[in-house]
Amino acid sequence: QKEVEQDPGPLSVPEGAIVSLNCTYSNSAFQYFMWYRQYSRKGPELLMYTYSSGNKEDGRFTAQVDKSSKYISLFIRDSQPSDSATYLCAMALIQGAQKLVFGQGTRLTINP
């Protein structure tokens, strides 16, 4: 079983739609959960960061963590064409070097 699983898509939605992106993980010791956005041939850009179960909102973005189900989500409201990118979930342990373990990434296209 992969440590972090993420549907690679591609996912295509119309402008203004609500987008839901998800990851599951197998290591219950993960404590930090992040969502990064990556444009083509660029580095990952941090979008959301959380370390507890529940919801965290930042503008049009909401990150949700359910540690009991080992499931995290990112919701994008009022999606814009500029949101078109690959979205990577990442997680880390609280101990040690805290290296990030990434999902495969979901390629998202928002159609005008």
Add this chain to the structure above:
Amino acid sequence: EPEVTQTPSHQVTQMGQEVILRCVPISNHLYFYWYRQILGQKVEFLVSFYNNEISEKSEIFDDQFSVERPDGSNFTLKIRSTKLEDSAMYFCATRSEGRIKNIQYFGAGTRLSVL
């Protein structure tokens, strides 16, 4: 806004040659990482570096790889004898030792092409 700077943006090399990829971390960041992303695959951890030594490395990071901070500012990744399968995007990431743990900031990456 402070950023992680990586050079070169694209490196083309012949198989068997040595390459050095460079990273300038965000000032006051103390933890440094290298990650790799082969085209179409996930971002993979290579190595972490803190207090002038490797703190963790993956099984990918074999004897052909090395890291150092030669002058207190740059953080480098050296591949001694490149293989075709080393072709990938290489990302440097850095983080501070602040209250909010483990927010890693990534550079734009170096695209390594081994011919």
